Amino acid sequence: MTTKSFVPVVSFKPDLRSAKATRIQRGLAIRLWRVVTLISLDITALISAWSLAIIYGTPLNSPWTQKPSFIILTLVLVIGMIATKGLYKAGIQRRNYPGLVKAITLSQVLLLFIAFLYEPNHYVSRSTFLIFWLSSLLFICIDRYLFDVTTKLLRQKGAIRHPIFLITEKEDKENHIRIIEKENCYTIQGIADSSCLDLCNRESTFEYLRQQGIVEAFVSWSAIKNRLYVCWNFHTAGITLRILPTDSEVRHPKSIFWMIGEVPCMTIPAPIITGSDFWVKRCFDLCCSVILLLLLFPIYVLIAILIKLDSPGPVFFRQERIGLHSRKFKIWKFRTMVTNAEKLQATLEAKNEIKDGVLFKMKDDPRITRVGKFLRRYSLDELPQLFNVFLGEMSLVGPRPLPMRDVEKFKTKHFIRQEVLPGITGLWQVSGRSDIDNFEDAVKLDLAYIENWSVWLDLKILLQTVNVVLHKTGAY
Structure with a gap:
């Protein structure tokens, strides 16, 4: 397996879905x-x-x-x-x-x-x-x-035209210019090839688009097919994205079809107020975490007493996890294993039930305590992560933050899941939880969440989480 060594990121970067500044939709x-x-x-x-x-x-x-x-x-x-x-x-x-x-x-x-x-x-x-x-x-x-x-x-006469930017490959350039000019309502202010969307060039590309007041960006399918998550950069910049015609049947989940003359064009519209949906998510996380921490305080005390009576060691377990943009943070959980569990893991690696070995899962893990088994069955061990949500290190919904041991085994393509705030629950958890025995399947669910994300999807996942926890689906 091709692996990528983990390099901690120190500089601050926002969540992929958050806008750098709140602004009204361009061209509104x-x-x-x-x-x-x-x-x-x-x-x-x-x-x-x-x-x-x-x-x-x-x-x-x-x-x-x-x-x-x-x-x-x-x-x-x-x-x-x-x-x-x-x-x-x-x-x-x-x-x-x-x-x-x-x-x-x-x-x-x-x-x-x-x-x-x-x-x-x-x-x-x-x-x-x-x-x-x-x-x-x-x-x-x-x-x-x-x-x-x-x-x-x-x-x-050049009035009431929309300033646009074209990103396309050289072989498609003339054809795409012809399609755009035929509509007679756009002014092409710049043209670039797909390399402008590469990670090393992306920041400067979007800074240029902001400075030029670009309202819409036309991007060829060949330039974006392996970078669909880049759609969020256009979305948070308040720029309408139009993906130029392709014979492929693949369709971005947030897109609508728009006619450019007689040519169908897949379009991802910009929000009226950029970043507004992500700030709704953050406010929801903050309010819910405060309310739940207050309401669940008696349950926290009861669980703490049970853990102390069951086995020696601390009530809480704090583990270093890899969060947004590969920054390290300490995740809070109720302790469900013996105190030297992390040292014992090396001796149990051969019994790992995840096929590709990226994650570590065992159905009958000998390190789990009696109270720990009950807490895991109903996901009660995750409750202290509400502190992480309150501090802004996590969200209620998002890809699960993984230990450094797992992230060190990532391939380059896996790191896209680190572009968004990690969560207590997510699409992976409500689609099988521990029953998923292949990390690639889990990543596909995380990518589906990132591409389809909306406040309504978060609410839907939270409701499904309640059902999954009550039925103890895939929990161990």
Whole structure:
């Protein structure tokens, strides 16, 4: 096995998912301007259509034509239906005229339904309704067309374009430039090959992107296929990532499909506020650790008494583990083994049940005490790690921090798990715990967690952890 010697990292680096600074999503102002302008045009079109219908339709004494509240309801319903169908989004969505016809027609049907329930005899005349419906379709389609024509003219003069950066291989460069320029809404401010995403160049690359005010980055699949975790660097920089076309069926879990002209492009959108989701995670960890430490204090005392009565030695076991960016820290646990357990491990290595030998696991480990066996079965030995969570050395959810003995056997590809804050529980623990007998399978679960991470995934894993612990699944 190819191994990599462990080198402790002294300089501080943040979690892969945390932003260096909290900032609003790049390019958000232009997107908001587009949405506000379209909504304003649609409201103007609807008011014009309603006025036309009232003038030329058959008069009928009705609160719908006399009270402003009913006109506002009409506007809200139609605009809401258009928004629900995603017709205020950029690109081909706002030019989806069949979609506009369906949305407007459906909203008119809903208006009829609401009018029937509210006052079945006093809506508007049939001619007024038909004029409003047809003129709404006509005016909104016209305002969308005029908006597009104006936007294209402005972009031809270099206005309202998104500054982008292209990362691609030399053989794909011309083709990718052609695809981007065909869309006629981007300004390519720089081009680089995949080496700019290598670990040694990554920091300077993202510093350059920040300085240039890059809104979106286009990256070829060949440049990113072995670096999917780099997507977090774009995410925390507030830069929308667009992965250029590929024949591969592999798809990043956080991506959506976006059309660049007629070409499908895998897109990972930037958050509205960069780093906000990670700070929610940290605040949640801090609050939960404080509350749980206070609530569980009587249980801590009881477990401490049982450990003291069961075997000689300290109540707590503190072991050096490797945490975020390979920094060493002391993990807290209730002692579940005899006091010289670490020295005895060398004599038990031949009985290791992990196939590749990176981790050490034994189902019937002779070093475990009687009380220790009970504590491990219900994962009660892990409770003191709430102190590590409070101190910011760990999170409630994340890849498990491993002893130096295990990390010294890592291959280079394994070190990606050290880019995020370690946790008390994680995807590995709720997907088999000790029953997983191959470290590569555990790493795959850690990588899946890193790529898919969200606050909701953390909550889901915490709930699954409770179920796993109660059923003692894979615990020993």
